Amino acid sequence: MYKYRAEITKGEEVRYISHLDYAGVIQRAICRAHLPAAYSEGFNPHMKMAFASALAMGVTSDKEYMDFEMARPLNAQEVMDRLNAHLPQGVRILRIKPVREFKNKKKHKSLMAEVDLADYELFMPLEGDWDKAVESVQEFNQLKEYVYHRVTPKKVRDIEIKQYIKDPVKISMSGDRLKLEMSIIITQTGTIKSSDILKILAEEFGLPINPVRALINRKAMYGEGKALIDLV
Amino acid sequence: MIKLTPEILQAIEKPARYTGHEWNAVEKNWDEAKCHFALALPDVYEVGMSNLGLKILYEVLNGRSDTFCERVYAPWIDMEEKMREAGIPLFSLESFNEIKSFDFLGFSLQYEMIYSNVLNMLELAGIPVWTKDRDDNDPFIVGGGPCVYNTEPVCDFFDFFILGEGEEIISEVVDVFVSWRAAGSPGGRQGFLREAARLDGIYVPAFYEPQYDDRGLFSGMKLLDDAAKPVVYKRVIKDMDQVTFVEKPVVPYIDIVHDRIMLELFRGCTRGCRFCQAGTSYRPVRERSKERLRELARKLVDSTGYNEMSLTSLSSADYSCLGEMVDDLFADFEGEKVSFSLPSLRIDSFSIDLAHKMQQVRKSGLTFAPEAGTQRLRDVINKGVTEENLLQAVEAAFKQGWKQVKLYFMMGLPTETDEDIIGIANLAKKVVDKYFEVKGRRGCTVTISVSCFVPKPFTPFQWFGQVPREEFERRQKLLKENIRDKSIKFNYHDARVSVLEGSLARGDRRLSKVIYQAWKDGAKFDGWTDLFKNEVWHEAYEKCGIDITQYNERTRDLEEPLPWEHTSPGVSRAFLRREYDKALQECLTEDCRRGKCSACGVCPALDAKVVDWRAKDV
Ligand code: SF4
Numbered sequence: 001m002y003k004y005r006a007e008i009t010k011g012e013e014v015r016y017i018s019h020l021d022y023a024g025v026i027q028r029a030i031c032r033a034h035l036p037a038a039y040s041e042g043f044n045p046h047m048k049m050a051f052a053s054a055l056a057m058g059v060t061s062d063k064e065y066m067d068f069e070m071a072r073p074l075n076a077q078e079v080m081d082r083l084n085a086h087l088p089q090g091v092r093i094l095r096i097k098p099v100r101e102f103k104n105k106k107k108h109k110s111l112m113a114e115v116d117l118a119d120y121e122l123f124m125p126l127e128g129d130w131d132k133a134v135e136s137v138q139e140f141n142q143l144k145e146y147v148y149h150r151v152t153p154k155k156v157r158d159i160e161i162k163q164y165i166k167d168p169v170k171i172s173m174s175g176d177r178l179k180l181e182m183s184i185i186i187t188q189t190g191t192i193k194s195s196d197i198l199k200i201l202a203e204e205f206g207l208p209i210n211p212v213r214a215l216i217n218r219k220a221m222y223g224e225g226k227a228l229i230d231l232v
Numbered sequence: 233m234i235k236l237t238p239e240i241l242q243a244i245e246k247p248a249r250y251t252g253h254e255w256n257a258v259e260k261n262w263d264e265a266k267c268h269f270a271l272a273l274p275d276v277y278e279v280g281m282s283n284l285g286l287k288i289l290y291e292v293l294n295g296r297s298d299t300f301c302e303r304v305y306a307p308w309i310d311m312e313e314k315m316r317e318a319g320i321p322l323f324s325l326e327s328f329n330e331i332k333s334f335d336f337l338g339f340s341l342q343y344e345m346i347y348s349n350v351l352n353m354l355e356l357a358g359i360p361v362w363t364k365d366r367d368d369n370d371p372f373i374v375g376g377g378p379c380v381y382n383t384e385p386v387c388d389f390f391d392f393f394i395l396g397e398g399e400e401i402i403s404e405v406v407d408v409f410v411s412w413r414a415a416g417s418p419g420g421r422q423g424f425l426r427e428a429a430r431l432d433g434i435y436v437p438a439f440y441e442p443q444y445d446d447r448g449l450f451s452g453m454k455l456l457d458d459a460a461k462p463v464v465y466k467r468v469i470k471d472m473d474q475v476t477f478v479e480k481p482v483v484p485y486i487d488i489v490h491d492r493i494m495l496e497l498f499r500g501c502t503r504g505c506r507f508c509q510a511g512t513s514y515r516p517v518r519e520r521s522k523e524r525l526r527e528l529a530r531k532l533v534d535s536t537g538y539n540e541m542s543l544t545s546l547s548s549a550d551y552s553c554l555g556e557m558v559d560d561l562f563a564d565f566e567g568e569k570v571s572f573s574l575p576s577l578r579i580d581s582f583s584i585d586l587a588h589k590m591q592q593v594r595k596s597g598l599t600f601a602p603e604a605g606t607q608r609l610r611d612v613i614n615k616g617v618t619e620e621n622l623l624q625a626v627e628a629a630f631k632q633g634w635k636q637v638k639l640y641f642m643m644g645l646p647t648e649t650d651e652d653i654i655g656i657a658n659l660a661k662k663v664v665d666k667y668f669e670v671k672g673r674r675g676c677t678v679t680i681s682v683s684c685f686v687p688k689p690f691t692p693f694q695w696f697g698q699v700p701r702e703e704f705e706r707r708q709k710l711l712k713e714n715i716r717d718k719s720i721k722f723n724y725h726d727a728r729v730s731v732l733e734g735s736l737a738r739g740d741r742r743l744s745k746v747i748y749q750a751w752k753d754g755a756k757f758d759g760w761t762d763l764f765k766n767e768v769w770h771e772a773y774e775k776c777g778i779d780i781t782q783y784n785e786r787t788r789d790l791e792e793p794l795p796w797e798h799t800s801p802g803v804s805r806a807f808l809r810r811e812y813d814k815a816l817q818e819c820l821t822e823d824c825r826r827g828k829c830s831a832c833g834v835c836p837a838l839d840a841k842v843v844d845w846r847a848k849d850v
Contacts, residue, residue, distance in 0.1 A: 058247075
């Protein structure tokens with residue numbers, strides 16, 4: 001089998017589709033492009049495809065990463081061109097590289113195991129005083145620890161979230177919208193969602209915004225400081 | 233252009249229902265088009281997107297360079313609430329234009345219990361729900377689909393209806409519209425409708441006035457305009473190979489009801505089941521050629537990337553070259569991981585073998601429709617299937633490894649007795665026993681799904697009164713008590729819905745008041761069990777002073793004029809009467825597809841003929 005890694009967008013047009021549906025979009029495009037995809041064995045064969053990290057419904061991304069396999073070796077540029085011709089608006093492949101096996105036969109780690117950091121930008125209307133906004137973000141940034149009481153339909157858990165935030169959260173104005181930037185650490189055992197941090201800022205630190213009005217974009221994903229595609 | 237804010241989209245279920253941009257969606261320039269046509273199905277996106285008829289019309293209309301055609305479905309209740317709150321009018325899924333700004337809004341009417349949604353969508357669009365209240369700024373509201381063989385209960389909400397198959401007539405309507413507009417819209421809305429009414433297959437209800445006798449029964453139609461024909465006949469496509477078919481269906485992002493390619497093998501079914509409106513209203517049988525189907529299959533896989541294809545038709549196993557074609561398709565798509573399925577199976581071993589071939593790996597369930605529990609009643613309804621046929625078919629299926637069988641039945645058919653009801657339980661038990669006989673052990677599941685019979689216009693049973701709700705429920709209980717085997721599962725329809733359907737199916741124009749009232753009082757998505765509001769409907773009948781039993785339970789006099797006879801699929805009253813008599817005599821009628829013509833009247837009335845590739849060879 002021949003493995004490739006792709007850097008791919010999830011744009012405004014497909015913001016509201018789920019991760020599973022996003023994968024379906026790419027699979028159907030592979031079929032339309034008549035690329036010789038590799039399938040798993042078994043009763044219900046599915047295309048061999050893996051993502052670095054699931055993207056939530058409502059979040060766009062400048063750079064998602066996906067590994068997939070072909071039954072025949074094809075030129076990476078050709079795979080990219082053929083796929084791009086069959087992808088819907090908002091989904092674009094930016095780069096594709098073949099995943100070369102190491103000389104010592106050591107296997108590449110899976111994308112999911114490689115990713116350790118993701119950058120996000122969040123845009124929303126400022127619904128109050130700018131100085132107050134700056135102050136709340138600063139207050140949050142200065143804390144060494146912050147325990148978040150996370151309630152999901154499945155379980156309730158207390159987590160210390162500062163361990164997952166790499167640099168101080170940045171605040172600025174972008175046109176007439178407030179912009180927050182954050183780098184979130186992803187470990188094998190856990191991480192935090194950018195939307196959760198936003199909620200904490202609004203509800204616990206008085207950031208004058210309404211989280212439901214925010215548009216979130218994932219800007220980049222890294223492993224060991226490099227873009228995931230540069231690891232292969 | 234409507235802009236949906238994240239605040240709305242993040243607060244609702246499945247926002248991708250409303251955000252468009254799907255693969256193959258056609259995005260055109262509004263200003264360059266002379267005709268703007270919105271195609272609607274008054275149900276939620278997943279249902280609307282699964283409708284084959286609309287996919288075809290979308291392709292026909294967008295195939296015209298002068299026409300701009302977009303989709304719209306009923307917003308789910310969560311979205312409706314947000315739209316009303318934010319003052320967002322109903323919009324189209326491609327360009328997000330207001331529906332009100334289109335020239336036409338066409339509704340596909342798939343079943344009666346969706347009528348309230350039509351009114352709701354009109355209101356959301358800011359279009360007056362009553363036809364008489366609309367003016368030059370409103371689109372023409374068009375209806376089509378299976379419900380057009382009795383449009384009377386809803387015709388006060390529509391400007392006109394398209395009867396029958398739409399792919400040719402819809403373009404003729406656009407032609408008339410474009411020239412009428414170019415001429416400066418002479419005569420206003422009426423002027424256009426008068427022109428349209430001259431086309432075959434177009435029914436303009438405002439040109440007809442129903443008459444009632446002193447008992448309050450419908451007594452005939454008075455024609456109010458010289459463009460109005462006494463009887464409007466449906467349109468049929470004569471050559472299925474020549475006509476446009478879907479080649480680039482819109483591929484949704486989210487899972488829909490039929491999330492696969494639909495390859496339509498043929499139209500019509502002439503097996504002649506006497507309860508079945510599809511059987512009379514889609515006549516005659518017209519097949520596509522095997523070559524054309526293979527060509528379409530290739531195009532559809534290439535344009536969608538789907539790996540599942542359903543070979544659809546009213547009774548797909550009747551397609552003359554099915555065995556051969558399936559082999560050809562298998563060969564054409566070798567190594568492409570495309571799977572094929574048949575939506576319905578005939579009760580015979582040919583079908584089982586075919587299903588076996590198609591479901592090599594996963595054997596889900598098999599579905600058969602004996603429709604009635606005893607031979608006597610199956611003869612009444614002209615279901616030419618015997619107990620032996622069924623037992624042979626399931627035997628073959630069990631031998632091939634199937635374990636789950638689903639059997640469809642109807643309850644409340646004319647002449648039905650308790651014996652027929654108990655016959656359903658007995659038949660299911662025989663299927664269970666057959667499994668034991670074949671396998672030497674237990675282990676199959678037989679699901680019997682029993683619907684409540686609704687007499688439909690233009691069927692031999694159109695004169696029969698419908699069984700009252702309490703009686704349906706008594707029979708359901710009786711059946712339940714007679715099912716004693718744990719391998720048998722029993723599903724049945726809500727009789728409350730069926731009796732309402734029964735009234736709307738054979739209603740007349742006076743029911744528009746009731747529909748309006750029910751909608752005003754909150755009826756919508758009545759086809760959805762959780763949202764169905766039975767009392768609202770019965771109260772609406774009461775408020776309007778209309779006795780519902782007039783419409784559903786009353787047995788019509790055989791001589792009585794019926795309020796739907798001026799919008800006809802072409803079957804003659806004489807044929808329906810003959811079939812009615814034969815039903816009571818428990819006599820069968822042959823299928824005209826490959827047997828002799830039973831003179832139903834359709835072919836001469838529509839100047840059409842049966843196209844069956846096997847019949848042609850002989
Ligand atoms: S007219 Fe005869 S051949 Fe034509 S559909 Fe009717 S019964 Fe069949």
